[in-house]
Amino acid sequence: MGADMRIFLGTGLVCGLLIASLGAHAFSGQQFAKDAKVGIAQARSIALRAHPGEIVDEELEKEVGGSGLRYSFVIRTGQVKQEVGVDAQDGAVLEDKVEGSNPD
Structure with a gap:
């Protein structure tokens, strides 16, 4: 096997592991993903464009408003946690507010 082929295979392996680790990130409500x-x-x-920061919690849930199926993200910026809701059918931002003392 030539050096070029080893580099190609090594690069493919690294990319595959990276993709697998990103795809393995679990979120609650995955049973609804087939409907999104x-x-x-x-x-x-979309959520991070609406409110930049670090996603600390995420779920896909059935909830009133929009199409009835939404992703809910809690995004931390400094000490503030923001809840951002994204419609799972059309990507519209349905909610963007500071998370209250009793989060969902």
């Missing part, structure tokens, strides 16, 4: 048109990765991106 917007995937979790796209919903994360």
Whole structure:
């Protein structure tokens, strides 16, 4: 096996492990994912555009408003936690507010 082939295989292995580790990130409500048109990765991106920070909690849930299926993210920026809701059918931001003392 030539050096180019070893580099190619090594790079592929590293990329595969990276993708597997990203895809393995669990969120609650995965049983609803088959009904969502917007995937979790796209919903994360939308939520972080609405409120930049670090996602510390995420779930896919059936909830009143929008299509009835939404991703809910808790995003921490400094000491503040923001709840951002993203519609799982069209990607609309349904909620963007400071998380209260009694989070869902």
